[in-house]
Amino acid sequence: MAVPSPAADASLPAPGAGGVRQALRTEFEFELPRGFVDEAGTVHRSGAMRLATARDELVPLRDVRVRENPAYLSVVLLGRVITRLGTLAVVHDGTVENMFASDLAFLQDFYRRINAEGHTRAAVTCPHCEGAFEVELAGSRLGES
Numbered sequence: 001m002a003v004p005s006p007a008a009d010a011s012l013p014a015p016g017a018g019g020v021r022q023a024l025r026t027e028f029e030f031e032l033p034r035g036f037v038d039e040a041g042t043v044h045r046s047g048a049m050r051l052a053t054a055r056d057e058l059v060p061l062r063d064v065r066v067r068e069n070p071a072y073l074s075v076v077l078l079g080r081v082i083t084r085l086g087t088l089a090v091v092h093d094g095t096v097e098n099m100f101a102s103d104l105a106f107l108q109d110f111y112r113r114i115n116a117e118g119h120t121r122a123a124v125t126c127p128h129c130e131g132a133f134e135v136e137l138a139g140s141r142l143g144e145s
Helices: 054-062 064-068 070-081 093-097 101-117
Strands: 027-037 043-050 082-085 121-125 132-136
Touching: 027 082, 027 101, 043 070, 043 101, 054 064, 054 070, 064 070, 070 082, 070 093, 070 101, 082 093
Parallel strands: none
Antiparallel strands: 027 043, 043 082, 121 132
16 A cells, blocks of 8 residues: 655645645735835835744844843844735845834734734624624725725
8 A cells, every 4th residue: 555645645635624625824914003114204014924933933042132132032033924015125123123113013913813823813892882703904904805
């Protein structure tokens, strides 16, 4: 009996998925609450973040800035996993370092959601009717479907 190779195994249906294999989503789009303002004054709000690897989480621990100030870890880490931000050619830790605090907090939460929880939805409660529902945090804006 032949054992399927990993390449052959990828074409087999996933167990319990009704015979349909879904591709792993590794990149997630987002929209910053305020936006990063570059040197020319251009505001960059839409971007994408990829799933983090173990290396992404380990390499920043060797960074001198992180050793001196552990709070800097998220800045270095986000600089590694943000793949796109507006029309910027490159996104790095210096970009993240110059973001508004509200955008940094958004990205930290977004990172946690896609890497730890595996989704970009948040449970919320309406302050008026107290109805509970979910909202999509990745790339949606009011009025868009």
